[in-house]
Amino acid sequence: xxxxxxxxxESVEFEQPCPIRDVLDRIGDQWSxxxxxxxxxxxxxxxxxxxxxxxxxKQMLSRxxxxxxxxxxxxxxxxxxxxxxxxxxxxxLGRSFLVPMQTLIIWADSNHHAICNARVNYAISGK
Amino acid sequence: xxxxxxxxxESVEFEQPCPIRDVLDRIGDQWSxxxxxxxxxxxxxxxxxxxxxxxxxKQMLSRxxxxxxxxxxxxxxxxxxxxxxxxxxxxxLGRSFLVPMQTLIIWADSNHHAICNARVNYAISGK
DNA sequence: CGGCATCCTATCCGATACTG
DNA sequence: CAGTATCGGATAGGATGCCG
Numbered sequence: 410x411x412x413x414x415x416x417x418x419e420s421v422e423f424e425q426p427c428p429i430r431d432v433l434d435r436i437g438d439q440w441s442x443x444x445x446x447x448x449x450x451x452x453x454x455x456x457x458x459x460x461x462x463x464x465x466x467k468q469m470l471s472r473x474x475x476x477x478x479x480x481x482x483x484x485x486x487x488x489x490x491x492x493x494x495x496x497x498x499x500x501x502l503g504r505s506f507l508v509p510m511q512t513l514i515i516w517a518d519s520n521h522h523a524i525c526n527a528r529v530n531y532a533i534s535g536k
Numbered sequence: 537x538x539x540x541x542x543x544x545x546e547s548v549e550f551e552q553p554c555p556i557r558d559v560l561d562r563i564g565d566q567w568s569x570x571x572x573x574x575x576x577x578x579x580x581x582x583x584x585x586x587x588x589x590x591x592x593x594k595q596m597l598s599r600x601x602x603x604x605x606x607x608x609x610x611x612x613x614x615x616x617x618x619x620x621x622x623x624x625x626x627x628x629l630g631r632s633f634l635v636p637m638q639t640l641i642i643w644a645d646s647n648h649h650a651i652c653n654a655r656v657n658y659a660i661s662g663k
Numbered sequence: 664c665g666g667c668a669t670c671c672t673a674t675c676c677g678a679t680a681c682t683g
Numbered sequence: 684c685a686g687t688a689t690c691g692g693a694t695a696g697g698a699t700g701c702c703g
Contacts, residue, residue, distance in 0.1 A: 428648035429569075429641050437564025439696075442556070455665050466697050471666050481654025492664045493703085502650050509639040514556050516636040521555035523629050527608025566676080582685050593677050598686060619684045620683085668701080675694070682687075 435480060436510070440465055440473045445499065448483060449507055452498040482506060559633075562607060567592055567600045569637070572626065575610060576634055579625040609633060 435441050440462070447453060447461045459470055474497060477483045482503035488494040499507075562568050567589070574580060574588045586597055601624060604610045609630035615621040626634075 429644040431648060431651055432640065432644040433563060433569070436560060442560065466699095467666065468668095468698080469696060472696090474666095479655055479658045480651050481657075487665095495665060502647060502654070505647070506643065509636075509643040512636040512639050513559065516633065517556045517559040520629060520632070521558060524558055524607050527629070528606055530608075531606045593679095594686070595678080595688095596676060599676090614685095620686090622685060665703090666701105667703105669699085670697105671699105672697080673695085675692105677692085678690090680687105680689085683685090 431480070432506075435476070435482070438473070440469055441477060441482075442510070444470075444473055444477060445482065445503060445507060445510075448497055448499050449504070452496050454494060454496055458497065477503070558607070562603070562609070563637070565600070567596055568604060568609075571597075571600055571604060572609060572630060572634060572637075575624060575626050576631070579623050581621060581623055585624065604630070 443462050443465075444458065447458055453461060455470070455474075458474075459465060459467065462470070465473075474483065474485070478485050481500055483497050484500050486496045486498070488496070570589050570592075571585065574585055580588060582597070582601075585601075586592060586594065589597070592600075601610065601612070605612050608627055611625050611627050613623045613625070615623070
């Protein structure tokens with residue numbers, strides 16, 4: 410197989426035209442927010458995170474952590490021991506990001522019933 | 537055609553286990569937020585929205601609008617005229633949603649440079 | 664233990680053509 | 684004008700295996 414182009418190019422796009430897209434891409438994916446919230450409580454190791462989140466694959470946890478590290482939301486610390494130990498913790502940037510996110514989460518909790526309601530109404534009347 | 541299963545099942549999931557997922561799914565996709573922000577300024581028709589957003593396909597605009605309507609973020613009004621006229625506007629729910637979103641957008645603007653910085657540093661040192 | 668490479672699937676999304 | 688139907692390429696994400 411002439412693997413000119415890897416299936417997953419892990420390189421980073423530096424210049425998004427729209428700043429908000431960077432943020433949306435990070436919280437839009439399935440796992441980033443879960444990881445950040447787990448790390449808000451305490452510093453965690455790779456497998457601890459996996460257990461904490463529950464149903465994430467190692468693949469996705471690995472990618473999610475790498476992206477969050479690249480974007481400066483989390484800090485990755487390697488302890489040169491055997492067996493190897495790697496700890497993840499929030500950076501100041503990551504912590505500050507969770508502040509506006511909290512207001513959004515609160516809104517989501519408060520209005521979830523309204524959304525569900527709208528869906529039911531739509532299904533009854535419209536469809 | 538024995539269309540047992542449509543290629544795209546447009547049916548709605550009513551019960552998300554996690555409320556925030558509903559919101560994240562809506563703002564995580566490429567277009568919903570752009571549509572909401574366009575409608576924040578004024579009520580718009582289908583093709584007006586398409587022009588306003590610029591590079592969205594009719595396909596995606598149609599699906600995005602339908603989901604936003606299902607979830608109660610926007611209101612769709614059909615005027616029985618020829619040629620047909622359909623107007624979209626924010627509901628109270630949609631408008632209230634944009635409030636917490638604003639704080640997130642402001643955060644994104646303020647911290648975009650920090651994210652870009654982190655990426656450059658990561659590329660230089662890590663990779 | 665941490666985590667990348669591989670394979671595979673489901674879904675996203677654009678382009679286009681067609682309908683009322 | 685306001686969409687829907689269909690096709691096809693790109694991408695996200697899960698399962699698994701290997702390796703330091």
